[in-house]
Amino acid sequence: MKRILLSPPDMGANERGLLLEAFDSNWIAPVGPHIDAFEREFAETIGVHHAVALSSGTAALHLGLIAAGVRRGDRVITSTLTFAATANAAVYIGAQPVFVDVSPDTWTLDPDLVAEELAACAKRGQRVGAVIAVDLYGQCADYDRLLQITDRYGVPLVADAAEALGASYRGIPAGGIGLCAAFSFNGNKIITTGGGGMLVSYDRRVAERVRHLATQAREPVAHYEHLEVGYNYRMSNLLAAVGRGQLPTLPSKVAIRREINQWYRAALTQPGISFMPEASYGQSNGWLTCIRVAADAFGATRDDVSTHLESRGIESRPVWKPLHLQPAFRDCGTRGGSIARALFLDGLCLPSGSSLSLGDQCRVISAIEDIHRRAAHQPVAVARAVAV
Numbered sequence: 001m002k003r004i005l006l007s008p009p010d011m012g013a014n015e016r017g018l019l020l021e022a023f024d025s026n027w028i029a030p031v032g033p034h035i036d037a038f039e040r041e042f043a044e045t046i047g048v049h050h051a052v053a054l055s056s057g058t059a060a061l062h063l064g065l066i067a068a069g070v071r072r073g074d075r076v077i078t079s080t081l082t083f084a085a086t087a088n089a090a091v092y093i094g095a096q097p098v099f100v101d102v103s104p105d106t107w108t109l110d111p112d113l114v115a116e117e118l119a120a121c122a123k124r125g126q127r128v129g130a131v132i133a134v135d136l137y138g139q140c141a142d143y144d145r146l147l148q149i150t151d152r153y154g155v156p157l158v159a160d161a162a163e164a165l166g167a168s169y170r171g172i173p174a175g176g177i178g179l180c181a182a183f184s185f186n187g188n189k190i191i192t193t194g195g196g197g198m199l200v201s202y203d204r205r206v207a208e209r210v211r212h213l214a215t216q217a218r219e220p221v222a223h224y225e226h227l228e229v230g231y232n233y234r235m236s237n238l239l240a241a242v243g244r245g246q247l248p249t250l251p252s253k254v255a256i257r258r259e260i261n262q263w264y265r266a267a268l269t270q271p272g273i274s275f276m277p278e279a280s281y282g283q284s285n286g287w288l289t290c291i292r293v294a295a296d297a298f299g300a301t302r303d304d305v306s307t308h309l310e311s312r313g314i315e316s317r318p319v320w321k322p323l324h325l326q327p328a329f330r331d332c333g334t335r336g337g338s339i340a341r342a343l344f345l346d347g348l349c350l351p352s353g354s355s356l357s358l359g360d361q362c363r364v365i366s367a368i369e370d371i372h373r374r375a376a377h378q379p380v381a382v383a384r385a386v387a388v
């Protein structure tokens with residue numbers, strides 16, 4: 001039986017054609033006409049003035065933080081419920097991440113806790129270089145409330161929109177709020193170049209600074225002149241061609257992922273199953289559908305569900321392990337964390353790719369129904385404690 005993946009690439013003939021065209025043009029370098037066009041088309045899609053194509057979403061976050069003025073020794077406040085790349089970008093600069101819990105209503109950065117942390121840092125005389133809001137699993141953070149708070153302290157707000165291309169906040173596309181935002185085109189994201197990222201901003205100086213740093217901070221003179229140390233972070237022209245093929249398919253990919261989410265919601269009505277809430281302030285891109293499994297009500301744990309899916313050739317993943325629980329970040333500050341920890345303990349991401357057929361989705365759903373039915377006949381074998 002064909003294995004069902006969480007979020008595999010979904011490529012078309014147009015991407016292939018553009019890639020071959022780029023190959024034949026011999027613009028095989030981190031410079032070329034597809035990069036310029038991809039940046040232009042991407043900026044238009046988000047409705048921002050500037051976009052800089054980079055080698056990864058992590059690179060976009062790293063340079064976005066530098067452009068925001070983050071320096072060695074600064075605190076960088078971010079959500080604990082995210083992929084490690086969010087915090088890694090701050091650590092590369094020598095800044096110290098501070099992990100703040102999420103709101104149970106959105107699973108994104110809790111604005112009240114951010115306000116508390118900014119007040120505490122101010123009291124201790126600690127400089128906060130930036131706040132990074134994370135648009136988790138395709139759902140935007142609560143930007144109005146976050147901006148109100150960060151503006152009060154004069155701290156730049158940077159968006160990690162890596163998972164949220166095509167989502168919106170009060171009608172504004174994800175990535176269009178804050179000083180700048182980072183996107184990822186990793187293989188599992190809603191559109192992909194096989195690896196790559198984009199930094200977007202309304203601010204020309206931010207975009208120019210990022211572009212300069214991404215090209216080894218080379219001065220525009222014939223000999224190689226460098227006033228500071230830069231990075232080799234530009235996207236390849238070949239990959240930009242693939243990105244240009246993927247970008248026009250974004251609206252349909254969002255529609256399909258949201259439809260997949262609706263099917264799961266309609267079918268998985270067993271007691272003990274609940275879904276990541278969709279916040280009323282925006283529209284998720286449906287990147288990944290995440291459920292919670294309350295073991296006592298459902299009759300089996302999250303890990304039981306995941307193991308059973310695996311035995312049927314179906315990939316699933318626990319919700320991100322919170323960064324305040326990661327050994328790599330054990331010395332970082334935290335504020336709260338119990339909500340994120342609870343989501344990690346019983347949260348599961350289900351196959352949600354835009355190439356998932358209805359038949360394949362039915363396989364996922366019936367596997368979950370099976371385990372519930374089986375558990376109903378063995379009421380004792382439940383609620384094993386999950387050790388962290």
Ligand SMILES: *Cc1c(COP(=O)(O)O)cnc(C)c1O
Nearest residue numbers: 056057058083085162163184186
């Ligand atoms: C994927 C992802 C990144 C990193 O993007 P890469 O392109 O893999 O470097 C950063 N933050 C979040 C939340 C992500 O999901």
